[in-house]
Amino acid sequence: MEEKDKKSSGNISRRALLGGALATAILPVSSAFAKYVQVGAPIDDPTKKLGPGPGKLGKRSPFEQPLKKPSDISSRTPLQDLYSTITPADLHFERHHAGVPTIDPAKYELLIHGMVDKPMKFTLHDLKRFPSVTRTCFLECAGNFRSGSEQLTPQDILGLTSQSEWTGIMLSTLLREVGVQPKASWFLAEGGDAAVMTRSIPVSKAWDDAMIVYAQNGEAIRPEQGYPARLLLPGWEGNMNIKWLRRLEFADEPWFTREETSKYTYPVKDRIRYFSFEMDARSIITYPVFPQKVERGWIEIRGIAWSGRGKVLKVEVSTDAGKSWNTANLQEPVLSKAHTYFRYLWYWNGDATEIASRVIDETGYTQPTLKQLAEARGTAIGGYHMNPITAWQIRPDGSVLFYPEKV
């Protein structure tokens, strides 16, 4: 902006803008006013301008622009931009192996066969006729850990976790419908995408809490999340929650598909660990984080914690680089296998320090450090099932940076 414009906008600001706003309703805008009234931007005083009326589809404020961060193979939830534990459906992380298929719900069918008394097919309409259940739980990709730079956000580090309220039917309901035979100990879940994605799953999970879901946060499930129906295995690694589900086959042995052998396995010392299903307990501070800056004084440290094995029992926060740990407040209700919001009030005196969180789940498991994980699994540690404590540096100038560790 030139000096002359700055001065004149300072001189006329309030009166001219108000006049301009009123004038636009009834008069053509003069070129003099157009200079000061930003076209397309919200007016300074919303009480002086009639807004748009009701519409058919809501949208976010133009001032709020949370965005997923896509790579070639996945797209990450902006955890640092969320205020509670439900992930808006359009911000739910994505991971797919051959793109998002377009499936006509009128043509959709789920086939169940193998070691069952009655092999059957179910349309989407059929699935929706069964008694339904709604459950809130997280989904997390098993390969959800990045490090290596101070300039990473929670989205960069572990944005492959999201949470929704899912609605569908218990898988056990369908198991009774087809008559799963006692000898069946595994089932294969297969997707209708171009990867025809498959995973072997123990039947015990089907009888426990597995669901087939067709809705997410009150509306039909999004195509990126498996429209029109997907498998939901609460607490188990994301890859097993087969999207665009089209087939379940029951048998007495697992299949050892590509996704459970060459992928989603990891080195532990000199061996390769397979069939890692549960996601271990984990937490991360989502405020304050890079690239935010903080001010001296009271800071409410906030974040999320979760466990694939049940409820979050406790979250502890350290503000002195791990020397001492303090109990954070948990936002009720604390749900099993669900992201749980935590808060810890802290007075920052302006000194350089590190803040971090760790979760203890109801099995007694305490979120480990990266060093502990490396000691347990060896230094050739892979990217799968990594859940280390994540710390943030607070610099005297208020800048917040990730604390990347090396094994």
Next chain:
Amino acid sequence: MASSLADTTKWPPHFGFGHAATEQEIKLWDIDIRPDGLGLPSGSGTVAQGKAVYVVKCAACHGMEGRELPGVKLPAPALVSDTLAGSRPKTIGNYWPYATTVFDYIRRTMPYNLPGSLNDNEVYSLTAYLLSANQIISPNTIINAQTLPAVVMPAKKLYVRDDRKGGKEVK
């Protein structure tokens, strides 16, 4: 589990929704292969035939030799490596516990731009070529529903089932 998530005992044994699946319907979608060979179709392939298919349909993404090349980032993972290599890159020879998985995965999802377009003989041939290139089978082995499950993969002995159980221990 919370009662809201549990089935009730008052439900009927069957709701009667859905319909019986026919043999043809099942056959059309039942494409999975087990390590014991269950599900493998008839047909067969040779290493030489597999190499010819590979060059035309696979090399564009996986490289002419299917190997990791220094300074070259291929659009798809390397498929071939020396099974005796110290660094153990995650290739078929070094990392896959079962040979049947190679057939299953190629048939269900490759080539990436035209998934499911290969016939069973082509898939057997590609499987033969990749197993041979990884020095698992000799170049004159014919791969079919009988010989494929009999292939012993070097990495199988490395696989251990997850023993994490929650609780205090970090595993």
